[in-house]
Amino acid sequence: MDLNNRVGIKQQRIGAVRADLQTLAKDVEQKNKERSQAEVTDELAAKARSRSDLVQSVKRALQEILAIREEDIRRRLDAELKAVFKSITHQNQVPTLSEDFELTLHKDVNGVQLPVPKSTGENQILSLSFVAAVSKLAREIRQERRAEGDSAEDAGTYPIVMDAAFGSLDQDYQEAVSRALANMAPQLVVLVSKSQGLGKVVTQLMPFVSNLGVIETHTTNTGSVSDDIVLKGTSYPYICAAESDYSQLKVIL
Known part of the structure; x- marks a missing residue:
């Protein structure tokens, strides 16, 4: 109940902030109109207004370009997400990346897309699919930009x-x-x-x-805690008794 009350208060705060933002946006729009309609009395003022109008035009153009690129990236990411998720799961479920880049999972029931409650495993597969999709898209964009000759060789390699x-x-x-x-x-x-x-x-x-290692755990526990791990037919220490507690990465390949 306390958590629900706090969520309600935060939602009210969000609503108030959004209302303030809308009011401020209207004020900015009105000021821009007043500036554009203001009487210009000298050459310096005319240049200033012309430059200001140019900046506003460039700003609008960049916002439109950003919206177009954002939607293009979202569509490509959504398609790759669906492909990776389908290659992993055997369930008849489809992930979707919303316009706000929110991950959801749905199931087609008689032509109707119904949301699916996600288990821990499904959440993990969904997250892995998203990371894989982002990585692949980054590599594709890297290749596209290298073809244009305007990026470093390792750009997009994560x-x-x-x-x-x-x-x-x-x-x-x-x-x-x-x-x-x-x-x-x-x-x-x-x-x-x-x-x-x-x-x-x-x-x-x-x-x-290309490299394989074992994190060897050393413990001061006085019980019988020693344990080994077998990799490629060879046994390696996994947990060892020691005079101090620490872990050590041992490269074995």
């Missing part, structure tokens, strides 16, 4: 770092997500736990891995 990318996904989804990860970016760093990183995940990712 490495991605993902922690616990597989979360609570079952094995089928883990395999599909692994395939999607391999195509996400030119450089990808994936951090996984022992339970997540073995099996189908390591099988799918290994052909694309």
Whole structure:
């Protein structure tokens, strides 16, 4: 109840701020009209008004260009998002990127698009699909701009770092997500736990891995906590007893 009350207060505040913005926008528009209609008495004032009118025209043109480019990017991102999501999930669900760039998930029921309540796994797949779509679109835009000759060679090349990318996904989804990860970016760093990183995940990712490491945990816990991890037939320390608590990244490939 307290949370609902606070949300209500914030919504009222948002409404008041929006009303203020509308009032200010009308005031600015009225001032611009008054300036344009003001009587010019000397050459200096005429030049000033002419320059001001030019700036306003350029501003409107840039706003229109921005709106066009924004919608173009949204459509391309939405199409790529749908393609990546479809390649991962086996559910009859379709993600959508709204005009406000909000991610939603729908299901077609007799021709009607109904919103789907998202589980933790579906939220994770949706987020991964969006990141993959953004990465691919960035690379495409990079190629387009390089063809025009107006950008640096590494423009649009973004490495991605993902922690616990597989979360609570079952094995089928883990395999599909692994395939999607391999195509996400030119450089990808994936951090996984022992339970997540073995099996189908390591099988799918290994052909694309240039460096493989184990985060070796050293603990002062006096119980029997030692544990190893087996990768490519070789056993490596995973948890070790030690005199101090620390973790160390050991590169094994």
